[in-house]
Amino acid sequence: MIASVQSVDESGTGHVTRLWEVDPSGKDESRLVARSVEGDFAPAFAADGTLLFLSGRARTDPAGDEPEGQDVSLWAMPENGEARRIARHPGGIAAFTCAAHADAIALTADLLPGTADTGTYAAARRARERAMVDAALYEETATGAWSAALGPDEPHTFVLRSDGPAVIAGSQGLAGTADTAMSPDGSLVAYTRAATGRDPDTNTVVVAVAATGMRRRTFSRPGHQYYRLAFTPDGSTLVCQRQREETYDTEWRVTLVAFDLESGEETDLLPEFDNWPWPGRAVLSPVPGDPTMWFTGDERGHCPVFRRDADGTITRLTSSGAYASLCVTSDGATLYGLRSAIDSPPRVVRLDAATPDQQPVFVNAADELRSLPGTLTEVHAQGDDGFPLRAWLVLPEDASAERPAPLVVIPHGGPQASWSAWTSxxxxxxxxxxxxxxxxxxxxxxxxxxxxxxxxxxGQYGGRPYRDVIALADAALARADLDAARTAFAGWSYGGYLANRAATGTDRFKAIVSAAAMWNLEALQTGTDMHAYFRKIFGDPRTRRERYDADSTHLDAARMKTPMLIVHGGRDHRVSMGQALSLHSDLVRLGVPVRFLHFPTEGHTVEAPNHIRIMYETVLNFLDHHVLGQEWRRPALL
Structure with missing residues (x-):
């Protein structure tokens, strides 16, 4: 079993990946794959068992020319011998998937508008470079997504087969993702075309003939988007995730569906499954004729593995923890994946594919965490409507009734998310x-x-969710080992918005940390990559102002008294810098103590290891100062 393992680089400012071999039995220690180098990632096996992976490693021309550029290419690693590059593309390859029983591979890579193949794309890139042009003309999409600028390149799906040249199966759309699947026999390729400015809440699934790129079927549903495609073993059906985003009048709904490629019929595979776990990618049994599938999904602070049988019966296979990266053995009897939890970083595990509520078998992996500075428990409360609420509570080692610990409340982002897995x-x-x-x-x-x-x-962004957080905080602070007089509130993204709501709604907290947070909801509409999504939730601010007036925290700025630390990335396209600047100017104008930690090169999340360390140091020093009364310590590197 081969895994891609990410670690902090020698400089401590970035990450590097290497390929590791993990013994499925767990008897032998994990080890680096022979001849793997830094920058190898995304391993997969071709139909003949050859190890394939993506890598930015350089390749020197045998004639002795200078090494070629380090764009990400597709490489093959024979059992004995050096790695060889089998596919490259100007600007790099984003992702790939293999046919299970044929020599065919689907790649995701970019083309410029007006270019039809790799050759014309390479020429167009060279022309732009010579002219020193980096401008992009946007016609149907936003200019950025999450933390990166978009365009002018557009993602496409390419098919590589041993019996012919690469075929462009079709465009994935201007803001498309690397969401591609191949039928086991390599005859079909499926990909998604992203939503456009004309239909911002609807994407399209395309199934094309791999040898020619000609379309065989397209699937779409107004107001819905499809993700995480997978073919059944016989190639007759495509299974994927279907997502209906929240609107002004409807709630989020996510399920798994199956498309019959002959009839075009769409079937909901989880019609009665009310766990609302946001089911992830379906892992389908590789055994011909076996319709069993497995998936993961959030459930009360965990993310278990579920099994769906032919009759629609759903069985939960794991009792605790958060699972990801599932794969199934060729006989459909065993699952492998990654398990993490709030108190446990990801580890490779083995599961029986049918046993309910089992404990996983941990497979040896590198760099396991040996201890933590505290313990984990749960807190329970009731919402103002009687709904049962729960939260995780992390307690430091020395917390006791004699030495009650100060408390930091940290709601998650999203808001459609859950605290269940390890996070950096x-x-x-x-x-x-x-x-x-x-x-x-x-x-x-x-x-x-x-x-x-x-x-x-x-419709209650700053209403009931905020009241639920306060109810859970009150329940936690009823414990003798917590100090109700020394509390703080911190959050990122939607959690940061709730931190802003706390700042405008109460003075009970000694300090507040607001990271990548919404402040002025009306201004957000024109400054986010998800403007259509937010307008669906809140309505047009010119004609339906009720939710803006109720939930936009900037309208209650005059109530702020609590010292605040703002954290924001300069390349954040989800919640633009304008939100942080507006919040900062309001705090300064009102004379509220404020500090602003700005990361010019970070996006909606802080990802560089050195920046994460700086963020923790700044946040903790800020809390020590305002919650514990210690002298303010400015981080040395700031």
Whole structure:
């Protein structure tokens, strides 16, 4: 079994990936794949068992010319011998997928508008470089997404077959993703065309003939988007995730569906499944004629593995933890994947493919975490409508009734998300190491608590979700080992918005940290890559102002008194810098103590390891100053 392992580089400012071999039995220690180098990632096996992977490693021309550029290419690693590059593309390859039983590979890579193949694309790139032009003309899409600028390149799907040249199967759309699948026999390729400015909430699934690129079927549904495509073993059906985003009048709804490629019929595979776990990619049994599938999804602070049988019966296979990267053995009897939890980083595990509520078998992996500076428990409360609420509570090692710990409340982003897995950003354990307890609440709009959790929060961004967080905080602070007089509130993205709501709604907290947070909801409409999404939720601000007036925290700025630390990335396209600048100017104008930690090269999340360390140091020093009364310590590198 081959895994891609990411680690911090020698400089401590970035990440590097290498390929590791993991013994499925767990008997032998994991080891680096022979001849793998830094920059190898995304391993997969071709139909003949050859290891394929993506890499930015350079390749020197045998004639002795200078090494070629380090764009990401597709490489093959024979069992004995050096890696060889089997596909390259100007600007790099974003992703690939292999046919299970044929010598065919689908690649995702870019083309410029007006270019038809790799050759014309390379010439167009060279022409732009010679003319020193980096401008982009946008016609149907936003200029950025999450943390990156878009265009002018557009992602396409290419098919490589041993019996002919590469075929361009079709465009994935201007803002498309690397969401591609191949039928097991390599005859069909499926990909998504992204939503456009004309239909911002609807994407299209395209199934094309791999040898020619000609379309065989297209599937779409107004107001819905499809992701994470997979073919059944006989290639007759395409299974994928279907997502209906929240609107002014409807809640989020995510399910798994199957498209019959002959009839075009679409079938909901989870019609009665009310866990609302936001099911992930379906992992289909590779056994011909076996319709069993597996998937993961949030459930009450966990993300278990579920099994769906032919009759629609759903069985939960794991009792705790958060699972990802599932794969199934060729006989359909065993699953492998990654398991993490709030108190456990990801580890490779083995599961029986049918046993309910089992404990995983941990397979040896490198660099396991040996200890944590505290313990994990749960807190329970009731919402103002009687709905049962829960949260994780991290307690530092020395918390007791004699030495109650200060508490930091940290709601998750999203809002459609849940605290269930290990995270590198906003991880609670650095806080615990400093002596803080951390409450990780799942309020209204969180996933894993049934559709009712969405209904009770719809249209109330700063209403019921915020009240749920406060109810859980009150329940936690009823414990003798927590100090109700020393509390703080911190959050990122939607959690940062709730931090802004706390700043304008109460003075009970000693300090507030607002990271990548919404402040002025009307201004957000024109400054985010998801303007159509937010307008669906809040309505047109010119004609339906009710939710803006109720939930835009900037309207209550005059109530702010609590010292605040703002954290924001300069390349954030989801919540633009304008939101942070507006919040900062309001705090300065009102005379509220404020500090602004700005990362010019980061996006909606802080990702560079050195920046994450700086963020933790700044946040913890800020809390120490305002919550514990210690002298302010400015980080040395700032």
């Amino acid at each position: 950003s906003w991880n609670p354990w650095p806080f615990a190491a400093r002596g803080y307890a951390v409450l990780l609440p799942d309020p209204a709009l969180s996933t894993g608590y049934g559709q009712r959790m969405q209904e009770r929060g719809r």
